[in-house]
Amino acid sequence: MLDSQKKTERNDIPRKTIYRLSVYLRCLARLKDNQMETVSSEALAKVAGVKPTQLRKDLAYLGHFGTRGLGYDVLELSRKISEELGTSRLQPVVLIGVGNLGRALLSYRGFEKEGFEIVAAFDVDESPPQKQTARPVLDMRELPEYVRKHHVRMAILSVPAAAAQEVTNQLVDYGIMGILNFSPIVLDVPESVMVNNVNLAIELENLSYFIHPRH
Amino acid sequence: MLDSQKKTERNDIPRKTIYRLSVYLRCLARLKDNQMETVSSEALAKVAGVKPTQLRKDLAYLGHFGTRGLGYDVLELSRKISEELGTSRLQPVVLIGVGNLGRALLSYRGFEKEGFEIVAAFDVDESPPQKQTARPVLDMRELPEYVRKHHVRMAILSVPAAAAQEVTNQLVDYGIMGILNFSPIVLDVPESVMVNNVNLAIELENLSYFIHPRH
DNA sequence: AATTGTGAATTGATTCACAGCT
DNA sequence: AGCTGTGAATCAATTCACAATT
Numbered sequence: 088m089l090d091s092q093k094k095t096e097r098n099d100i101p102r103k104t105i106y107r108l109s110v111y112l113r114c115l116a117r118l119k120d121n122q123m124e125t126v127s128s129e130a131l132a133k134v135a136g137v138k139p140t141q142l143r144k145d146l147a148y149l150g151h152f153g154t155r156g157l158g159y160d161v162l163e164l165s166r167k168i169s170e171e172l173g174t175s176r177l178q179p180v181v182l183i184g185v186g187n188l189g190r191a192l193l194s195y196r197g198f199e200k201e202g203f204e205i206v207a208a209f210d211v212d213e214s215p216p217q218k219q220t221a222r223p224v225l226d227m228r229e230l231p232e233y234v235r236k237h238h239v240r241m242a243i244l245s246v247p248a249a250a251a252q253e254v255t256n257q258l259v260d261y262g263i264m265g266i267l268n269f270s271p272i273v274l275d276v277p278e279s280v281m282v283n284n285v286n287l288a289i290e291l292e293n294l295s296y297f298i299h300p301r302h
Numbered sequence: 303m304l305d306s307q308k309k310t311e312r313n314d315i316p317r318k319t320i321y322r323l324s325v326y327l328r329c330l331a332r333l334k335d336n337q338m339e340t341v342s343s344e345a346l347a348k349v350a351g352v353k354p355t356q357l358r359k360d361l362a363y364l365g366h367f368g369t370r371g372l373g374y375d376v377l378e379l380s381r382k383i384s385e386e387l388g389t390s391r392l393q394p395v396v397l398i399g400v401g402n403l404g405r406a407l408l409s410y411r412g413f414e415k416e417g418f419e420i421v422a423a424f425d426v427d428e429s430p431p432q433k434q435t436a437r438p439v440l441d442m443r444e445l446p447e448y449v450r451k452h453h454v455r456m457a458i459l460s461v462p463a464a465a466a467q468e469v470t471n472q473l474v475d476y477g478i479m480g481i482l483n484f485s486p487i488v489l490d491v492p493e494s495v496m497v498n499n500v501n502l503a504i505e506l507e508n509l510s511y512f513i514h515p516r517h
Numbered sequence: 518a519a520t521t522g523t524g525a526a527t528t529g530a531t532t533c534a535c536a537g538c539t
Numbered sequence: 540a541g542c543t544g545t546g547a548a549t550c551a552a553t554t555c556a557c558a559a560t561t
Contacts, residue, residue, distance in 0.1 A: 103530075105511055109504040113486050117463075127542065136488035139542095140532055147544060155538040155543045172507055173514045180506065191406030192502075201503035203510075240513055241506065248332075265509035267502070271328050273351035281512045283505045287407075287482070288416035289324040290498045291395065291456065292387055294480035295418075296320055297496045298455055299388050318552075342520065354520095355554055362522060370521045370560040521560075528553070538543075 100148045100171075107145050108168050110135050115165045127158035178203050179239050181263075183254055184246030185210040185224050188269055192245060193222060205243070207233060211250075227254075231261045241265040248272050315363045315386075322360050323383050325350050330380045342373035393418050394454050396478075398469055399461030400425040400439050403484055407460060408437060420458070422448060426465075442469075446476045456480040463487050 114134045118126055132142040146153070149167055153159045180198070182189055182205050193208055208224045225233065233239065242263045246254050251270035258266060265281045268274055271289075274282050329349045333341055343361075347354040361368070364382055368374045395413070397404055397420050408423055423439045440448065448454070457478045461469050466485035473481060480496045483489055486504075489497050 101530075102508075105508055106504065109501075109507050110488070113504075114488075117487075129542085134488065138532070141530090143542095143544065144531080151544060153543050156541045157539075158542070172511050174507060174510075178506070178510050187412055188410045191410045194409075195403045195406045195502075197403055198503060198506065201507070203503065203506045241509055264513040267505055267509060272332075273325070273329075273349065281509055283509050285500065285502070285505060286324075287410075287500070288413060288418070289321065289328075290482055290500060291393070291413065291418045292324050292389060292416070293317075293320055294456055294482060294496055294498050295389075295393050296387050298479040316552075344520085353554070356552090358520095358522065359553080366522065368521050371519045372561070373520065519561090521558105523558090524556095526553105526555070529551085531548105531550070533548070534546095536543105536545090539541090 104145045104148060105172070107135070107137065107141075108149075108172060111142070111145070112165060112168045112172065112174070115161055115168070118161050119165065123161055125158045126161055126164075128153070131159070174202050176202070178241060179206040179237055180204065180241045180243060180267075181206060181230070181234065181239050182208040182243045182245065183210075183227075183230075183258070184244060184250075184270075186245065186247065189243075189245035192243060192269075203241075206237060206239065209233075227257075230257070234261045234263065239263070241267070243267045243269070244274075245269040319360045319363060320387070322350070322352065322356075323364075323387060326357070326360070327380060327383045327387065327389070330376055330383070333376050334380065338376055340373045341376055341379075343368070346374070389417050391417070393456060394421040394452055395419065395456045395458060395482075396421060396445070396449065396454050397423040397458045397460065398425075398442075398445075398473070399459060399465075399485075401460065401462065404460035407458060407484075418456075421452060421454065424448075442472075445472070449476045449478065454478070456482070458482045458484070459489075460484040 111131065114131060128139040128142045132139040135142065149171055152163060152167065180203050182193060185193065185208050189208065193205060198205060205222060208222055209227050209230050210224055211227050240263060242258050242265070244251065244254065244258070244266050248271050251268070251272050252274060255266065255274045255276060259276055259280055264279070266274065266276070266283070268282050268284045269286070271286055276282055326346065329346060343354040343357045347357040350357065364386055367378060367382065395418050397408060400408065400423050404423065408420060413420060420437060423437055424442050424445050425439055426442050455478060457473050457480070459466065459469065459473070459481050463485050466483070466487050467489060470481065470489045470491060474491055474495055479494070481489065481491070481498070483497050483499045484501070486501055491497055
């Protein structure tokens with residue numbers, strides 16, 4: 088993943104730690120499925136792909152609730168991380184831009200079991216390939232009303248580069264606080280708004296760099 | 303973006319710099335479109351969302367070819383970065399796992415203009431929702447033959463968590479050197495194989511953390 | 518006069534090493 | 540005995556400050 092555009096700003100816990108907490112949470116879920124009740128920092132670090140010390144440092148930000156000589160209680164730790172991340176509540180998300188990638192993301196239903204739901208999609212022009220999208224595609228003009236009414240605070244942005252900044256300005260106006268940006272430009276937003284960038288082309292480019300024999 | 307599972311290992315240039323070079327390249331492309339011939343570190347840094355010093359430090363890894371008092375030649379700099387990243391040649395990529403997300407990625411044609419092409423998709427079971435995928439979905443058993451024949455070195459992995467490690471082992475066996483991993487587990491691969499992780503749920507979770515008022 | 522290139526300083530993240538619990 | 544929690548040490552990345560160049 089690309090780094091966020093913003094420094095941590097928030098509070099004490101470093102951004103990279105927050106990322107890793109999400110990873111730990113997913114690992115713990117799998118341990119739960121396998122009826123593990125307790126896990127050592129060594130074992131959990133192994134499946135999470137980090138060093139045991141790093142795991143312990145990360146968890147230390149949440150307080151201390153491991154048992155020395157024994158490890159961590161899987162359920163308790165899950166609960167604690169999930170509470171810190173605020174993963175309990177279901178978050179409504181709007182998707183802006185129903186082109187190629189937008190349609191792809193819309194048809195991907197994998198967010199739901201992770202606590203997010205794409206409640207609606209918007210585009211400047213609702214007519215186009217309206218074919219089999221799982222959700223209704225609304226006109227951009229309905230966005231402000233929708234956002235207000237449904238208390239939407241997060242948006243997935245998948246519009247073409249040329250439109251991205253303009254649409255972002257609107258989103259910010261309407262009160263969106265977090266943007267998952269798939270467009271290939273760096274968005275200019277106020278301090279208070281958070282942007283995470285995902286750029287699949289860059290990920291592939293990066294892989295290709297490390298794979299290929301230096302010229 | 304999530305960090306890669308691997309440290310730089312490769313050569314001198316730090317991984318984060320490589321990422322940023324990709325970003326600079328895209329910014330330069332836009333400058334080119336606007337007929338800019340020359341650009342200062344300050345201006346380029348601005349659109350790339352970094353500090354001018356960082357930009358200069360990053361570019362210094364490629365040698366020095368800015369002109370003091372003037373800035374960088376847009377075309378020359380593009381060429382140089384693109385050469386370093388190896389973006390010239392078109393890379394064939396296979397996609398493994400044609401479930402929800404896999405199908406979404408398949409229908410997204412945005413890679414091509416960036417130098418990558420999903421040449422084929424594979425699944426354990428080629429029958430299922432074969433509906434309107436842009437490309438043929440082949441049976442996993444044809445994968446080794448295909449990879450060998452078409453000199454494929456990179457794969458996009460979008461299989462369910464339960465199958466991910468098993469499939470990865472196969473990919474590694476068949477000679478795949480780089481994996482863009484959309485599955486939510488940390489893959490275990492040999493040193494020589496590179497994995498980049500993309501996890502949309504984690505990106506959203508992360509946004510939501512920074513947005514929401516601390517409890 | 519403007520702007521790059523870069524050593525030195527700073528800031529941040531990771532890892533070590535071990536003291537402290539259970 | 541085993542494993543967590545953490546201050547100190549190390550390592551890496553960023554930023555500063557300014558000399559060098561056009």
